[in-house]
Amino acid sequence: MHISEGVLSGPVLAGGWALSAVGVGLGLKRLDYDRLMTVAILSAAFFVGSLIHVPIGPVSAHLILNGLLGAILGPAAFPAIAVALLLQAVLFQYGGLVVLGANVFDMAGPAVACAFAFGPLMRRAGKARAVGAFCCGFFAVLLAALLTACALALSGEGFMATAKAIVVAHVPIMLVEGAVTAMAVGFLAKVRPELLAQTPTR
Amino acid sequence: MIDELLARGVSPIHALDARCRLAACLLLSLPAALAQGLAAPLGILGLGLLLTLLSRPPLGVVLRRTAAINVFVAFLWLFVPAATPGAPVWTFHGLTVSREGLDLALLTTVKANAVFFCVLSLLATIPAPALGRAMTALGVPAKFSFLFVFTYRYLHVIAEEYGRLVVAARLRGFAPASNGRTYRTYAALLAMVLVRAYDRSQRVYQAMLLRGFHGRFPSLDRFRASWPDRVFLCLMALAAALAAYGDWISRSGHA
Numbered sequence: 001m002h003i004s005e006g007v008l009s010g011p012v013l014a015g016g017w018a019l020s021a022v023g024v025g026l027g028l029k030r031l032d033y034d035r036l037m038t039v040a041i042l043s044a045a046f047f048v049g050s051l052i053h054v055p056i057g058p059v060s061a062h063l064i065l066n067g068l069l070g071a072i073l074g075p076a077a078f079p080a081i082a083v084a085l086l087l088q089a090v091l092f093q094y095g096g097l098v099v100l101g102a103n104v105f106d107m108a109g110p111a112v113a114c115a116f117a118f119g120p121l122m123r124r125a126g127k128a129r130a131v132g133a134f135c136c137g138f139f140a141v142l143l144a145a146l147l148t149a150c151a152l153a154l155s156g157e158g159f160m161a162t163a164k165a166i167v168v169a170h171v172p173i174m175l176v177e178g179a180v181t182a183m184a185v186g187f188l189a190k191v192r193p194e195l196l197a198q199t200p201t202r
Numbered sequence: 203m204i205d206e207l208l209a210r211g212v213s214p215i216h217a218l219d220a221r222c223r224l225a226a227c228l229l230l231s232l233p234a235a236l237a238q239g240l241a242a243p244l245g246i247l248g249l250g251l252l253l254t255l256l257s258r259p260p261l262g263v264v265l266r267r268t269a270a271i272n273v274f275v276a277f278l279w280l281f282v283p284a285a286t287p288g289a290p291v292w293t294f295h296g297l298t299v300s301r302e303g304l305d306l307a308l309l310t311t312v313k314a315n316a317v318f319f320c321v322l323s324l325l326a327t328i329p330a331p332a333l334g335r336a337m338t339a340l341g342v343p344a345k346f347s348f349l350f351v352f353t354y355r356y357l358h359v360i361a362e363e364y365g366r367l368v369v370a371a372r373l374r375g376f377a378p379a380s381n382g383r384t385y386r387t388y389a390a391l392l393a394m395v396l397v398r399a400y401d402r403s404q405r406v407y408q409a410m411l412l413r414g415f416h417g418r419f420p421s422l423d424r425f426r427a428s429w430p431d432r433v434f435l436c437l438m439a440l441a442a443a444l445a446a447y448g449d450w451i452s453r454s455g456h457a
Contacts, residue, residue: 004274006243006313010236028345033417036345037410040352041403042396044360047353049392051361055380065392072396083349087357090325090333091206093267096317097228097325098235158286158306162278176385183389184396192397 002088002103003148005096009155016102016151020082023108027078039073043080047087054180056172064173067140068181070111071122071133072188072195077115081108102151110143122185122196129189130182137181138174145170207263208326215257219431220328220336226438227324233445234316239452240309242445243316249441250319257323264322271318275311282307330354332423339425344418359402364395 121132288302
């Protein structure tokens with residue numbers, strides 16, 4: 001879900017940068033050097049994970065995984081997503097530097113928000129955890145799609161139809177993403193529970 | 203899959219100081235992305251193409267990436283011309299394509315490509331470790347640059363690990379389809395990659411501590427801005443200012 005360069009208007013671009021700078025700043029502030037390496041390597045794992053193409057009906061889409069990233073990293077998901085998107089700009093030229101702020105906030109804002117909202121549910125056992133993790137994955141993509149659509153719609157009336165198409169196209173991805181997040185969190189809770197213990201509101 | 207195909211070349215652009223390239227990329231991107239008229243982004247597109255030629259990239263890579271960028275742009279062409287209200291140019295089954303819509307789609311296309319070629323020639327030609335240090339030199343927090351450099355460093359390692367897991371799954375007869383089993387398998391694969399990444403990060407950090415890491419990397423490779431770097435940066439700043447001024451003139455001229 002990248003907005004390409006040249007689409008958004010000046011105020012939206014500036015707002016994206018401001019919000020992202022605050023988010024990255026807060027995320028980094030709570031992150032000490034002991035955990036920096038973990039965040040870096042997990043960020044790399046998510047970069048790789050988001051290249052996974054999953055069949056959905058007749059087409060395939062790649063996973064976004066911002067909900068799962070939020071569930072594991074908490075507020076540190078903000079700098080992690082910023083780094084991953086910057087790498088995509090450098091390695092593949094998906095989106096430039098000016099639109100980076102808006103793209104980072106569109107993805108990372110929902111990741112951190114969902115981690116805070118569903119974190120308590122995910123730390124419980126059994127069904128509650130599965131439901132919490134599904135919601136975390138589902139809503140992180142839903143909110144990201146809505147924010148992307150808002151950024152487009154705020155930039156010009158002409159982008160309204162595109163914005164709507166983006167939200168509709170992401171509905172199946174939300175469902176798959178929710179299911180994958182739920183199963184991955186279940187797996188991690190069994191195999192490496194300390195990975196999930198780092199979520200916020202401890 | 204993930205490779206810095208453009209960062210290893212030898213060209214006048216690669217010889218420039220990494221900080222100057224990063225700053226120039228930002229300076230040129232801003233007026234191109236914020237312009238309201240067609241002239242400024244067209245000028246920067248021309249300059250970006252020239253810089254791309256100077257950086258002597260492999261042609262296949264440039265063509266493939268240009269195509270990838272323009273897929274999103276093509277997606278906009280599907281919606282924007284018909285969705286923007288304005289003077290009708292062409293009506294087709296109740297859909298009205300407006301003059302304003304066509305202008306907006308064209309402007310977006312030029313802007314997206316202008317910034318793309320600037321990033322391709324100036325940013326993609328910097329190796330990631332140098333880019334990390336250049337970011338710190340230009341005021342980005344050191345922790346962020348650290349994250350950036352190490353994320354890049356482990357991208358290939360993790361990608362290889364994921365590749366191994368996929369091969370193992372295929373050997374056991376895994377064929378992706380739209381069903382619960384597929385999603386469960388992918389979730390397990392993904393979670394396993396995360397577990398291994400986490401374990402690796404603990405080992406790497408312990409190894410770094412043992413070698414005396416305390417939050418900074420001493421580097422033997424110093425940045426040195428010589429006069430060609432300064433001249434280049436000044437020229438790019440001038441071009442960016444010209445583009446911004448030209449766009450401002452055309453805007454106030456219309457009003």
